[in-house]
Amino acid sequence: xxxxxxxxxxxxxxxxxxxxxxxxxxxxxxxxxxxxxxxxxxxxxxxxxxxxxxxxxxxxxxxxxxxxxxxxxxxxxxxxxxxxxxxxxxxxxxxxxxxxxxxxxxxxxxxxxxxxxxxxxxxxxxxxxxxxxxxxxxxxxxxxxxxxxxxxxxxxxxxxxxxxxxxxxxxxxxxxxxx
Numbered sequence: 001x002x003x004x005x006x007x008x009x010x011x012x013x014x015x016x017x018x019x020x021x022x023x024x025x026x027x028x029x030x031x032x033x034x035x036x037x038x039x040x041x042x043x044x045x046x047x048x049x050x051x052x053x054x055x056x057x058x059x060x061x062x063x064x065x066x067x068x069x070x071x072x073x074x075x076x077x078x079x080x081x082x083x084x085x086x087x088x089x090x091x092x093x094x095x096x097x098x099x100x101x102x103x104x105x106x107x108x109x110x111x112x113x114x115x116x117x118x119x120x121x122x123x124x125x126x127x128x129x130x131x132x133x134x135x136x137x138x139x140x141x142x143x144x145x146x147x148x149x150x151x152x153x154x155x156x157x158x159x160x161x162x163x164x165x166x167x168x169x170x171x172x173x174x175x176x177x178x179x
Contacts, residue, residue, distance in 0.1 A: 057174065103157060
C-alpha cells in the first residue's frame, strides 16, 4: 500500500493513495450519492408543501427525512474516500413541488422508498460482481435500513387513512414529535 504522510496544523495525517474499489462500483456509488441528494430535495419539497398546507408536524417529519437522505450521501462519499475512490456529485434533477393531499404525499414517499430499495439492491449487485466484500458489507446496512423505511412509510399511509379527516391533525402532531 502506498501511503503519504503529511502534517497540517500540528496534526499528522496519513493519506492512502491505493484505490481499493473498482471504477464500476465508484460510478455506481456516485450515482447513488446523486440519488440520495435528489431524495433529500424531494423530501424537503414535501416539507415545504406540507407546511404551506398547515401540517407543521408532517412538515417537520419530512424535513428530518430530508436531512437523513443527505447524510446518506455524505456517508457514501466518506466510505468511497476511505477506499481510495473519488466521490462526485452528479446533476440533481428538479423534484415535484405539489401534491393533492397528505395521504398522496406519503404514498409518494412509500413508492419512492421502494424505488430506492431497488437502487440499493442494484448497488449491492455491483459490489458482489466486483467481489468487493467490504463494500457489500457496508451496503447491506442500507438494505436493512430500506426495509425499515418502506415499513415506516407504509405505516404512515395506513395511519393517515385510518385517522380520516377527523384524526389527521392528531397524526400530524404525533409525526411532529420525531427526533
